[in-house]
Amino acid sequence: MSHRLKLLVVTGLFFTLPALSGAQTRSIISNLANPAIGFNALFLEQAAPDLNQPYGPQFQEAEISLISAVDPTWTLTGNITFSPDGVDPEEVYATTDSIPDISLKIGKFRADFGKQGTLHTHAFPFLQAPVVSVNTLGEEGFKDVGVEASWLTPLPWYASLTLGAYGAEEGAPDQPLNFGSPDHANIPVLGRLKNEFDLDDDTTLDLGFSGLAGAGAVTGTGRADGLIHAVLGADLTFRNVPLRQSNQRGWILSAEYLTRGTFREGVFQDESDGWFAFLQYRWSQSWWTGIRAEEAFNASTDVLAQADPSLTGHVRRASANVTWTPSEFSQVRLEYSLAQVDQVADASRPMDHRLMLQFNYVIGFHPPHAY
């Protein structure tokens, strides 16, 4: 083939291929079934005189959410987070509602444990996760690969029973539970019973009990420690939403107790526990305010961790915040917290004053938050 002919063929291909590929794209690939896409961004400004951290704005987290029906049986959801620590496929799971009375979830997701443990960061009622949550279940709940079945029982009130089984993993910095036993039989399991009662048209009572247990490993060795590690919890929430002012008024009074420990010869031995209780009050369409008290035993928190990550103590913390929500899709929250730690090995009593300002934005689709 002469050089001229080759040049002609190449030039012809150069100009015709994009047209061909465009035609094929139009005819074969449809974007009509694209998933619903949402994007959430959190920015935080924090002044904490007792911490060795610079003041000033920080990028806290962004999250891309994707959700779509796969087919008539399955729906697939993905929540991918971006933070200064990196990218994390925080949740990727499939659900099906094809089985009467049972909802089935498969993949990586937040286990159905307690109230706080199921919340995404942008939906926390207070900017800081409760100290006891961080020290028992994990700052953002228990997130592992697993399967959960949730049964809506035939009882006359709303009573759902969730059973779950997950992959075995050893504790991580954000995951205090040690489920790392390499035994084949080590399949961490969860149980949760959630009850809801309508006290009247406006007020509900929500009462739940949760438990999560698995076999542990001797830290850093990969060998089974022969113990069953577990976290147990109970939660109670009163919620008032006046139906005539559902977008203007309301309050939430909620408390949760969590304990982490091990079963030795069938007896549960507590290693770290605590509680938190808060009241949120909505006084207009745009304004919320809240106060929270909490206590955690044998727990670590920022001011301790910066001295020595292995230190634990008796932590008490009080928080108050005010939230401005100009629309459903943006939120500015100002929060102050005061934490005090006792019973530290060196008998010091570090305190943590902290003032935080968070900006929270959502664009695109955003699934409604659980009641």
Added chain:
Amino acid sequence: MKHKKLCFAAILALALNTPAFADLKVAASLSDLASVAESVGGKHVSVISLCKGYEDPHFVPAKPSLMKAIQNADVFVSVGLELDGGWLPLVIPGSRNPKIQVGAPGFVDASEGVPVLEKPVGTVSRAEGDIHPLGNPHYYMDPKNLEVVAGHLARVFSDLDPSNAADYQANAKAFDGKIESALKGWEKELKPYAGSSIVTFHKNFVYFADRFHLKLFGTVEPKPGIPPNPRYLAETAAAMKKAGVKVVVYQPYYDADASRELAAKAGGTAVEVPTEVGGVPQAKDVLSKFDFIGSALAQALGKGK
């Protein structure tokens, strides 16, 4: 022996006191749709509405008890056009009821077949507030649209319960007849005010205004879902005064203070008018709801003349 007789009597009494089971258990996200379902289903259906008439249908709390209420429903009637999109995505899957999941034969999008108004053209942006990208979802404010819904429900009920199909079709036809007859009365009542302007809290009177030839001058909220501020209210009041608009209409679940303040500044009156069945005790079904709206508006507009 005496004990056995007593037991038998108790069982018999219980059996006689137990109401007959409906052929279809129907749930709706909105009380207007429940009212239409009752008319079409008649004695063959039991119907509940998840949203009460005095509750903002955009912001229904997705209480677990709502999920429980529809656990055994055969049919779920959604408003569609994303009006219930803020809570239904939790409630429907939470019911664990495969019969009413989206795509199942028991799930009804009642907006299908309804001529939709205010479909956005061009770019859809939340800079315009919490707009509904599929068009204005308050179509149930036009009585004629409820005839479309009735026909749709008759078809679904007939498919799911063929043995009573003739009744469903007859009931839907009777419902249309009642609407047509009542419509003449409502049109006559509001005819003197054709071309009159009103201000509504939210853009939920678009279909009503279109049907009865009213003009919508503006809204109490500056943009959908955005609460009014004093400056906006002052500007709107000044514009109302200049144009001679004197009637502000709001629903039981909206901020009455803002509506009254706007009306007072404009030298007019604020009227609480339900847009959903059950919004006021007099609005017992769709017919009495429109009776109430027609009289309330005629009275308010009559005062302004």
